[in-house]
Amino acid sequence: MPLVPEAPIIDTLSHGWKTALDFLDEPICLLDLEDRVVQANKTFFARLGHRPDEVIGKPISLFFHPEGEEVPCPVCRARYERRDAVVTLEADDPRNHAERSIQVRIGVVRDAEGKPTGIVQHIQDLTLIREAESKYLDTQRRFRNLFEASPDPQIIVNSEGIIEQANAQCFGVLGYKNTELIGESVEVLLPEQLRQRHVNFRQMFNSAPRARPMGHSELSCLRKDGRVIPVEVSLTPITIEQAVSVCAVIRDISEHKEAERELLRLASFPELSPMPIIEITRQGEITYTNPAAKVTFGELEMQGTAHPALSDLQAMVDRVVNSDRPVLRSIEVDGMVYEQQFSYVRENDVVQIYSWDITDIRDMADEMEYFATHDGLTGLVNRGEFDRKINQLLEQSVRENQTHGLCYIDLDQFKIVNDKCGHSAGDELLRQLGRLLQEKIRDTDTLARLGGDEFGLLLPGCGVEKAREIAEAVRKVIAEYRFSWESHTFTVGASIGLVPINRHSGGVKDVMQAADTACYVAKDTGRDRVHVYHQDDYELDRHIKNIEWAHRLQQALSQGRFCLRKQLIRPIRAGKRDRYELLVSMRGEDGKLYAPGAFIPAAERFNLIKSIDKWVINEAFSLIQSGHIDSNEISINLSGEALGDTDMVAYVINKLEEYQIDPKGLIFEITETAMITNLANAQKFMSIMTDVGCHFALDDFGSGVSSFAYLQNLHVDYLKIDGSLVRNSVTNKINESMVKAIVDIGHAMGIATVAEFVEDEMIYEKMLELGIDYVQGYHIGYPEVVEK
Numbered sequence: 001m002p003l004v005p006e007a008p009i010i011d012t013l014s015h016g017w018k019t020a021l022d023f024l025d026e027p028i029c030l031l032d033l034e035d036r037v038v039q040a041n042k043t044f045f046a047r048l049g050h051r052p053d054e055v056i057g058k059p060i061s062l063f064f065h066p067e068g069e070e071v072p073c074p075v076c077r078a079r080y081e082r083r084d085a086v087v088t089l090e091a092d093d094p095r096n097h098a099e100r101s102i103q104v105r106i107g108v109v110r111d112a113e114g115k116p117t118g119i120v121q122h123i124q125d126l127t128l129i130r131e132a133e134s135k136y137l138d139t140q141r142r143f144r145n146l147f148e149a150s151p152d153p154q155i156i157v158n159s160e161g162i163i164e165q166a167n168a169q170c171f172g173v174l175g176y177k178n179t180e181l182i183g184e185s186v187e188v189l190l191p192e193q194l195r196q197r198h199v200n201f202r203q204m205f206n207s208a209p210r211a212r213p214m215g216h217s218e219l220s221c222l223r224k225d226g227r228v229i230p231v232e233v234s235l236t237p238i239t240i241e242q243a244v245s246v247c248a249v250i251r252d253i254s255e256h257k258e259a260e261r262e263l264l265r266l267a268s269f270p271e272l273s274p275m276p277i278i279e280i281t282r283q284g285e286i287t288y289t290n291p292a293a294k295v296t297f298g299e300l301e302m303q304g305t306a307h308p309a310l311s312d313l314q315a316m317v318d319r320v321v322n323s324d325r326p327v328l329r330s331i332e333v334d335g336m337v338y339e340q341q342f343s344y345v346r347e348n349d350v351v352q353i354y355s356w357d358i359t360d361i362r363d364m365a366d367e368m369e370y371f372a373t374h375d376g377l378t379g380l381v382n383r384g385e386f387d388r389k390i391n392q393l394l395e396q397s398v399r400e401n402q403t404h405g406l407c408y409i410d411l412d413q414f415k416i417v418n419d420k421c422g423h424s425a426g427d428e429l430l431r432q433l434g435r436l437l438q439e440k441i442r443d444t445d446t447l448a449r450l451g452g453d454e455f456g457l458l459l460p461g462c463g464v465e466k467a468r469e470i471a472e473a474v475r476k477v478i479a480e481y482r483f484s485w486e487s488h489t490f491t492v493g494a495s496i497g498l499v500p501i502n503r504h505s506g507g508v509k510d511v512m513q514a515a516d517t518a519c520y521v522a523k524d525t526g527r528d529r530v531h532v533y534h535q536d537d538y539e540l541d542r543h544i545k546n547i548e549w550a551h552r553l554q555q556a557l558s559q560g561r562f563c564l565r566k567q568l569i570r571p572i573r574a575g576k577r578d579r580y581e582l583l584v585s586m587r588g589e590d591g592k593l594y595a596p597g598a599f600i601p602a603a604e605r606f607n608l609i610k611s612i613d614k615w616v617i618n619e620a621f622s623l624i625q626s627g628h629i630d631s632n633e634i635s636i637n638l639s640g641e642a643l644g645d646t647d648m649v650a651y652v653i654n655k656l657e658e659y660q661i662d663p664k665g666l667i668f669e670i671t672e673t674a675m676i677t678n679l680a681n682a683q684k685f686m687s688i689m690t691d692v693g694c695h696f697a698l699d700d701f702g703s704g705v706s707s708f709a710y711l712q713n714l715h716v717d718y719l720k721i722d723g724s725l726v727r728n729s730v731t732n733k734i735n736e737s738m739v740k741a742i743v744d745i746g747h748a749m750g751i752a753t754v755a756e757f758v759e760d761e762m763i764y765e766k767m768l769e770l771g772i773d774y775v776q777g778y779h780i781g782y783p784e785v786v787e788k
Contacts, residue, residue: 024041024043025043025509026043026122026123026124026125027040027041027043027044027047027048027122027123027125028040028041028043028044028120028121028122028123029041029044029060029120029121030109030118030119030120031060031079031118031119031120031121032118032119033082033116033117033118033119034059035059035060035061035076035079035080035119036057036058036059036060037055037056037057037058037059037060038056038118039056040052040055040056042509042513044123046513046516046517047123047125048063049516049517049520050063058551059551060121061076061554062550062551062554064091065554066550066554066606066607066608067554067557067607067608067610067611068554068557068558068611073089074087074089075087075089075104075106075121078106079106079119079121082108082116082119083106083108084106084107084108085104085105085106086103086104086105086106087103087104087106088101088102088103088104088126089101089102089104090102100125100126100127101125101126101127101130102123102124102125102126102127103123103124103126104121104122104123104124105121105122105123105124106119106120106121107119107120107121107122108120131451131452135451138376139371139372139376142371142376143368143371146364146367146368146371147165147167147247148167148168149364150167150169150249150364151169152169152173152249152250152251152252153166153167153169153170153172153173153174153249153250153252154166154167154169154170154247154248154249154250155167155170155181155186155247155248155250156238156240156245156246156247156248157186157245157246157248158243158245159206159243159244159245161185161186161187161199161202162183162184162185162186163181163182163183163184163185163186164182164240164245165178165182166178166181166182170250173223173229173231173250173252174189174221174223174224174250175223175224175225176224180224186198186202186248187199188222189221189222190219190220190221190222191220191222191228194219194220205235205246206244209237209244209246210237211234211235211236211237211365212233212234212235213234213328213330213339213358213361213362214232214233214234214249214251214339214356214358214361218230218231218232218253219231219232219233221250221252229252229254230252230253230254230256230257231250231251231252231253232250232251232253233248233249233250233251234248234249234251234361234365235247235248236248236249236365236368236369238368238369238372239372247365247368249361271290271291273290273292274292275292275354275355275356276289276290276292276293276296276297276309276354276355277289277290277292277293277352277353277354278290278293278300278309278310278352278353278355279350279351279352279353280305280310280313280317280350280351280353281349281350281351282317282321282349282350282351284305284310284313284314284317285305286300286301286304286305287350289301293355296355296357297309297333308331308332308333308334309331309333309338309340309355310353311331316329316342317342317351319342320342320343320344320351321344321351323344326341326342326343327341327342328340328341328342329342330358330362335359336357336359337357337358337359337362338355338356338357338358338359339355339356339358340353340354340355340356341353341354341356373385375448375449377427377430377431377449378430378431378434378449379431379434380434380438380447380448380449380455381446381447381448381449382448382449383448383449383450383451383456385448386446386448386450386456386458387508387512389446389458390406390458390501390508390511390512391507391508393458393460393501394501394505394507394508394511397501397502397503397505398503401502401503402461402502403461403462403463403464403500403501403502404458404459404460404461404462404467404500404501404502405458405459405462405463405464405466405467405470405471405498405499405500405501406456406457406458406459406498406499406500406501406511406512406515407456407457407459407467407470407471407474407496407497407498407515407530408450408454408456408496408497408498408499408512408515408516408518408519409454409455409456409457409474409478409494409495409496409519410453410454410494410495410496410497410519410522410523411433411453411454411455411478411492411493411494412492412493412494412495412523412527412528413490413491413492413493414426414429414453414492416490417429417483417485417490417492420488421485421486421488425485426453428485429483429485429490429492430449430453432481432483433455433478433481433492434447434449434455436477436481437455437457437474437477437478440473440474440477441457441470441474442459444460444461445457445458445459445460445470446458456515457470457471457474463500464498464500464532467498467500468498468530468532471496471498471530472530474494474496475493475494475496475528475529475530478492478493478494479491479492479493479494479528493527493528494528495519495522495523495527495528495529495531496519496522496529496530496531497514497515497516497517497518497519497520497521497522497530497531497533498515498518498530498531498532498533499511499514499515499518499532499533500533514533515533517533518531518532518533519531549599549602550602550603550605550606550608552586552588552599553586553599553602553603553606553608553612554608555589556586556587557608557611557612557615561586561587561588561589562584562585562586562587562612562615562619563584563585563586563587563593563785563786564582564583564584564585564616564619564620564623564785564786565582565583565584565585565783565784565785565786566580566581566582566583566629566634566783566784566786567580567581567583567776567781567782567783567784568580568776568780568781569581569635569754569774569775569776569780570774570775570776570780570781571773571774572767572768572772572773572774572775573773576773576774577632577633578633579633579634579635579667579774580629580633580634580635581634581635581637581669581776582616582620582629582634582635582636582637582786583595583596583637583783584596584612584615584616584637585785586598586599593785596637600612600639604639604641607641609639609641609642610639610641610642610645610648612639613638613639613641613642613648614648614651616636616637617636617651617652617655618655620634620636621655621656621658621659621661622659623786623788624659624661625659625660625661626788628786628787628788629786630665631661631662631663631665631666632662632664632665633665634665634666634667635667635668635669635697636666636667636668636669637668637669637670637699638668638669638670639674640670640671640673640674640675640677640678642685643670643674643675643678643681643682643685644678644681648685649685649688649689652689653692656692662693663689663692663693663694664693664694666693666694666695667694667695667696667697667717667718668689668694668695668696668697669696669697669698669699669720670682670696670697670698670699671698671699671700671703672698672699672700672701672702672703673700673703675698675714676710679710682714683713683714686714686715686716687715690715695717695718696714696715696716696717696718697716697717697718697719697720697754698711698714698716698718698719698720699720700720700722700723701719701720701721701722701742702721702722702725702738702739702742703722703724711749711751712749716751717751717752718751718752718753718754718774719742719746719751719752719753719754720753720754720756720776721739721742721743721753721754721755721756721772722756723756723757723777724757725738725739726739726755726756726757726758726763726767726777727757727759727763729763729766729767729770730762730763730766736766736770739755739767739770739772740770740771743770743771743772744771747771752773752774753771753772753773753774754772754773754774754775754776755767755772755774755775755776755777756776756777757776757777758775758776758777758778758779758780759777759778759779760779761779763777763779764779764780
């Protein structure tokens with residue numbers, strides 16, 4: 001069958017489709033009329049976590065409905081019906097099976113005659129949008145609180161000079177309600193004669209934006225009532241949605257100017273000024289300090305020009321002497337920030353220095369800048385700043401041919417903390433881990449919170465091996481950490497994807513997608529480990545093979561290519577009736593039968609095992625109802641997943657009622673490993689089903705972690721002894737003793753024993769000697785297909 005559509009589809013969409021591939025950052029794909037993927041953009045493959053050659057030519061439902069679907073979902077229905085549609089739904093993420101909200105747009109491609117030739121499917125992850133909106137709203141709320149808390153009017157002006165935000169203080173000083181200013185040109189606040197000059201200044205500022213502190217200039221401001229007032233303005237460039245705007249703080253200095261005039265009137269009385277005033281000669285000799293200067297700058301008289309308030313003094317004196325206007329600067333003295341004005345009094349040939357405390361204003365500006373680049377919960381660098389730093393390292397790699405490392409860290413078991421103790425506990429765990437990891441990394445490294453329970457770590461100047469050492473150290477620190485909340489103590493691990501950054505790495509998105517893929521492999525291969533990304537990746541190849549098996553299983557489920565085989569379980573002593581174990585098998589497209597061991601591991605990995613469990617139960621009960629097998633003669637295998645599924649209990653009970661099955665003769669077989677792994681769930685499941693009337697057999701008993709103690713608390717009627725012990729008991733005394741011990745203790749507890757793998761007469765005689773109750777194996781009977 002062709003893996004690409006006929007030429008008309010490509011001819012119709014070639015230009016538009018290639019444009020979409022090049023520019024769209026949301027998943028989009030082209031399907032043929034048989035629902036197979038023909039082409040897709042990079043984002044589509046990245047979101048699936050697969051390479052193009054893993055996806056092209058395969059049905060799209062494989063990746064979005066790995067368990068199959070009895071009734072087509074709205075998206076599939078729209079495709080099958082060849083109609084345009086927009087569908088919003090909850091769906092599993094193919095990478096981690098987490099539920100996410102998505103919006104899917106279906107567009108039917110038609111030829112000149114209006115006949116369908118293909119389908120375009122565009123997926124928008126609403127969960128990401130909602131998370132981004134939530135983060136944006138949180139940042140906006142913090143910014144708004146700071147913005148509104150300012151004692152002075154503040155406005156935010158975009159690069160076009162339009163006021164986008166204004167706080168409530170604008171009304172008291174400017175006479176405008178903040179809603180009246182939003183959307184207006186900032187020049188509305190200036191007298192007519194100053195507006196064009198301000199437009200020129202704005203254009204110059206936009207070309208080289210930099211912070212301008214309060215006091216850098218005085219302006220005349222036009223109030224709504226027509227009055228002109230003197231103001232000082234501080235300007236701080238800020239980035240909003242990747243566009244540079246400016247936050248302007250406007251301070252009414254009417255009272256200050258009035259006080260200044262009063263000070264001039266009282267020029268002969270500088271001792272009364274509350275402002276620190278220092279007078280020096282052009283050579284830098286202090287000639288006068290007023291009382292306010294002595295109080296503010298404590299040891300000024302003792303230190304003289306060596307005092308921090310007079311740092312770089314001679315350079316400032318030279319500047320103001322050669323200028324026709326005062327010169328401004330900001331300095332820090334004992335943790336306080338001051339704005340200083342140097343004025344040259346030519347007639348006296350002295351320089352006067354006036355200082356204003358602007359610490360609070362500077363702190364507010366710093367806080368606003370901090371929240372623009374940092375995560376509000378952990379205080380770590382946020383995703384936007386992290387991407388910017390990645391881009392810097394990519395440019396450096398190209399320029400200097402250097403290699404760096406990037407770790408994508410995803411916490412394991414974080415959901416348990418949230419589910420058990422709530423989000424407050426989860427938030428505190430993230431804060432504590434952020435502080436812990438920050439202490440362990442180098443000063444040159446960058447640790448960021450990327451969102452949820454995911455962190456990023458940039459390792460400048462690190463080759464792959466050194467980066468791997470650091471990543472392993474980080475993983476070990478997280479694994480050894482113990483988080484306590486109230487009466488609970490938790491351990492969490494981390495799956496880490498490591499990707500080198502070099503001159504061949506591409507862009508920021510390429511690097512992050514590679515790191516995310518490596519992290520996924522680390523989780524998929526057992527969690528709590530580091531996986532280094534490289535294109536020839538064995539684990540990724542293995543993952544692809546499992547996907548292929550999952551595809552075959554999905555097809556077998558949808559096409560009814562599973563069947564049941566029964567194998568005889570014979571009682572050794574008279575008085576007991578024969579029983580049969582039902583074994584599920586899969587028919588290949590060529591008719592070949594595959595035993596459970598061939599496909600069950602893939603079914604468990606891709607969450608298809610529950611569908612197979614339900615198929616087995618339904619098929620077995622159907623065979624009982626139709627008289628092909630007797631309900632008093634069969635054993636049915638259940639997976640470990642079934643034990644933890646509360647829906648499975650209801651499903652079995654409903655099927656018993658639907659098919660009118662007497663449960664008293666039914667035996668469910670569960671492996672010992674599944675029992676121990678899900679002990680609490682197993683006890684609950686077995687208790688309910690025992691009350692219904694069913695019986696249980698513990699399969700593969702003695703295969704590894706056997707303990708007779710827990711048998712006292714379980715409703716077990718049969719112990720099926722592991723086949724390796726049975727087979728070797730003829731030649732191995734230890735195995736013989738183990739089988740004998742299981743038989744004796746089982747009988748003491750009233751539990752019957754079954755020997756598996758009885759393959760010849762010698763093994764059969766040995767089981768008879770050891771007191772086994774039932775035998776099963778090729779010597780007793782081969783599995784036979786149960787035909788309806």
